[in-house]
Amino acid sequence: MSPRMPAELRVLRDLFELRDPAPVRVRDAAYAAAGLARARSGAAALELVGDSADAAAAVRSGGAAPDPAEPRVLTFLMPGRIVELDLVPTVPGLFRAAGMVISRSGQGRPEGDVLFRHPGGQCVAELDVAGAFRVTDVPTGPLGLVFRPVGAAPAVADWLVC
Numbered sequence: 128m129s130p131r132m133p134a135e136l137r138v139l140r141d142l143f144e145l146r147d148p149a150p151v152r153v154r155d156a157a158y159a160a161a162g163l164a165r166a167r168s169g170a171a172a173l174e175l176v177g178d179s180a181d182a183a184a185a186v187r188s189g190g191a192a193p194d195p196a197e198p199r200v201l202t203f204l205m206p207g208r209i210v211e212l213d214l215v216p217t218v219p220g221l222f223r224a225a226g227m228v229i230s231r232s233g234q235g236r237p238e239g240d241v242l243f244r245h246p247g248g249q250c251v252a253e254l255d256v257a258g259a260f261r262v263t264d265v266p267t268g269p270l271g272l273v274f275r276p277v278g279a280a281p282a283v284a285d286w287l288v289c
Contacts, residue, residue, distance in 0.1 A: 169171035173274055177202030205282040207234045210274055214289055225261040228254055244271035
């Protein structure tokens with residue numbers, strides 16, 4: 128067998144190197160497409176502004192592993208509202224989600240529900256009179272959060288992994 132690469136394979140290699148987009152561009156294009164889809168649907172953004180998993184990684188020392196029994200605290204922000212959420216492990220593979228939708232000054236009492244989307248379906252938690260919610264048996268893995276206020280467009284968060 129000849130040590131030289133056949134001309135057809137060299138041409139094919141050059142084509143792949145020329146046409147294969149950089150992964151950063153592909154990722155940016157995917158986020159742009161998701162943002163465009165959200166804008167067309169009329170849904171507001173529910174922005175993740177706090178995650179206890181990020182804070183724990185920053186202060187962890189000595190290579191200690193995080194305690195799996197510790198709740199994960201997530202904070203989301205949208206115009207006029209804050210969604211605070213605790214994910215508490217119950218049994219392997221499942222969480223209990225409990226939290227509160229807090230109104231900023233000048234906003235009325237929050238009404239509606241919080242929807243947890245996951246690959247196996249969805250879980251819905253109704254808000255009580257104080258804006259609190261609770262749902263059990265939220266599976267680990269990819270999770271999408273949607274706040275659906277009464278009389279307004281839903282607020283949708285980007286998917287995250289829990």
